Amino acid sequence: MMVPEGILCSKTHEYLLEENDLYTIGLTDYAVEQLGDIVFVELPEIGTEFAKGEVFATVESVKAASEIYMPVGGKIVEINEKIVESPEVLNESPYENGWLVKVESSTAQEDSGDLLDYDDYKEEL
């Protein structure tokens, strides 16, 4: 599993990756491993704004439904349609193909204060 350089992780197992002022949000490899077979993903509509910590998506494994929280506040500008059709992509490729949404965020700097880099996140598990 290739973990992208520079991701930040929340204690609720979302990751945040910044690229050219756009923030990609997904679930860490640890999270999808723990969830097991993912069979359903519900994503927000493009244009919706969420504050840090708000529920913006739901991911369901065979066993249970899990709410997914915004690691930083922002506006949804892109959603990953592919995982709605094929939720198993989240298990197979949480970083490359299985990301959830991309957001614009003007508060990312102050909101990401409590996020951990990948090594520290793994250590906290």
Next chain:
Amino acid sequence: MAKRTKLYDEHLKLGAKIVEFAGWEMPVQYSGIIDEHNNVRNNAGLFDVSHMGEFFVSGKDALKLLQKLVPQNIEKLTDGKAVYCQLPNENGGLIDDLIIYRLKNEEYLVIVNASGIEKDYEWFKQNADGFDVKIEDKSDEYSLLALQGPKAKKIIAKLGISEDEQPKFFHIKYAKLNGADILLARTGYTGEDGFEILTKNENIVELWNLILEKGAEFGVKPIGLGARDTLRLEAALPLYGNDLNEETTPVESGLSWFIPKDKDADYNGKAKIIEQLKNGVKKHLIGFKMTDRAIPRHEYELYIHGEKAGIVTSGGFAPTLNENIGLGYIEEELPPGSEIQVMVRNKLYNAKIVKTPFVEKKSKKMDNI
């Protein structure tokens, strides 16, 4: 502290993910729930179900006690035969569901849910007041395996018990496997053909590994509680605590088919159960499939024409069907094909009532007694 079965270390070696269930640390999955589920439908799967309870009921009044405890007519059981039963309280609500096996005259094996071991045992004893009967809870001495799937009979044959010698559906027999004394029953909780194997704790680790080794050529895999739940849901087999509880009678639970109308002996809850069989009930257990994209879960609300009308008792993704299905109670009698709705995260999604089981059972129909 949660209890562990004698196979706990074997589960860890096989890479199982462990969860707590009914006070036990049990494997929920090994390779993945969907993979394990499909393997049971297509080949065979081995389950550690040692958390379940075993009572041995024997003596002159053993039959009389069992007749008082369950609606089924235990008098009709012959040696080596089994029957699926419910354990009603005086009001007909269910304390547990269980399987009673007649081993021989005046000697019965009762397999109960893990969550029911203590309360069922107390209930059995309470009901046995003045009876000449011995009730032994041997749950801590015995381990239980389930080997389920179309290849199960071939694996048991390979282990030395030929298909001709194997017990028929809902039968049990004494046998030897790898030199160990076992009780081999043709029962299970998956809707597939298969066996349950009861043996003393000291034999179980060797037997478990032997079945995985000799069964490898038939594609056997270890299966966790996750797939056990999806398999039983597709077969519409009720789960005590979800679909059955003390507030619900067996008639309301869609189990009328299992209840004889002609049993003379009195049993707990009989008046209520017979009255309901005759006059019908207000709530009904139904099976449904989602027609909108959403997954129904335990305790989500059911609606008819936008009005709250019941509750989901079991629900989830059905790997064999690649659909989302559920069992639940509604307060109206509606035929298959009727549209209902499920409330999922504050939104209503459409579903339709369907006939159960959701997946055709491969195991044969059991005799009604």
